[in-house]
Amino acid sequence: MNSQIQPCIQVQNLTKKFRFWSDRPTSIKTVLVDSLRGKFKFGKKEQFTALEDVSFDIYPGEFVGIMGRNGAGKSTLLKLITGIYTPTSGSIQVNQAIAPLIELGAGFDGDLSGYENIFLNAAILGLGKNATEAALPEILDFSELADKIYMPVKNYSSGMLVRLGFSIAVNLPSPIVLVDEVLAVGDVGFQEKCIKKIRSLHSQGRTLVLITHSPIAVRQVCQRCIVIDHRKKVFDGAVEEGIQVYLKAVQS
């Protein structure tokens, strides 16, 4: 990797712990009743480590797959990168705008038409008016919805919904695209189109971070693979090797 280029995502010694209370009172009534009976407890404070000392850099233009079994800490990592969570210790620095595709069609409103939902969804993903309008023709074309775009989305089939969600997500101009397990949508024809679209992001110099369970998806689009297991980064490197490490971790 060229040392002249600044990484667009810098993760350093990232640790995330969740603190939670077991048996914590969730209503004021409980607090009052318990303290009257002299039994008031604020609950027991417990800690749970989701990620421990994870470091990696992602450079502009890289397509990185992050793999790990259920509960390994992938989603926590994703939410840390998007800024939904704040790190307990260590640092995470993202130098470009991110389109976080944690869920396709986040915030779609059933009563609004597909067209109106494009703007709503783009705004929710953090885009502005101009960027959305610029991407509009491409989104309409890619979704293959034609006239149905003016229909309320509650009348859409689930296939149509994911097609619209995916079209919005990949056609918005954010330099970093963060994808959580949403590559395989729609029928086979549309899936191939999606993969092709994702690959074309590469030629635009955009960065992709793909979080997935599927070795096939990683093989199809990524050039680098990071494996997270038991809260720690256990592998960072070539795709095929990474997949082997992942498969071993899953089977153990």
Next chain:
Amino acid sequence: MKISDILTRLLGVDMFCLGKKFLVYNLVSRNLKTKYRRSVFGLFWTLLAPIAVTCIYYFVFKVILQIQVPHYSVFILSGVLPWTFFAQTLGEGMESIVGNWGLVSKVPIPIQVFPFVNAITNLSTLCLSIPVLLGAAWISGVPFGGAFLYLPFFIFALFFMTYCLSLSLAILFVYFRDFRHMLTIGLQLLFYGTPVLYDPIMIPQKYKWILDVNPIAYLFTGMHKILARGESPSPHEVLGVAFWSLVLFALSVLFQNKFGNEIVEKI
């Protein structure tokens, strides 16, 4: 550096969602569209409810209890409309963060966006009802004059206080769900503790302190003066409104800074 950036840095939080204008615009227009698209009379209904309530109060207080307040129908309407805004915005705003949990936990959106959007949505309805209010004042023969210039200030203050309060409540509601029941009781108490239906001069001297401890009391006495009497509010009322606005603002900024970041990890 823009003023909005300075403000955000100063407060530690973008209280007015200035960095999220497109998002706010889209969410507000979503709310308005889904609210009115499927009903024939649309906006008419939101106006009808306060007018119906006004008729009921008029009958009870003017006809039966024979309250002595000039232009009493305008007086009630100019209390009921802001009150409806206040109560509705607090109720909906309080549940707005928890209600949008699907979004809050998946997309990085500052949580204050939801109470803010809710307050703006209701404010636009309130603004559309102002012509009705002014029309009623005119028909009733309230003298129009310079006093009406105070109206934008009072309406803005109403919006501002309600938003700040609903943001604080929305954050508390994440931790304590029984605020839902407490709000119902609290609003009932506040409704009668605020001069919505009566004039503050009718309050016995020994209970006058209620006006000073009630954050929204001067807001309503001021509105009554402007709309039902055509009188300018006293400096005491204007300052009272400004004071309580600042207190509620400080409170919500404090809450937001203390809990705003970790709230996503709760629930």
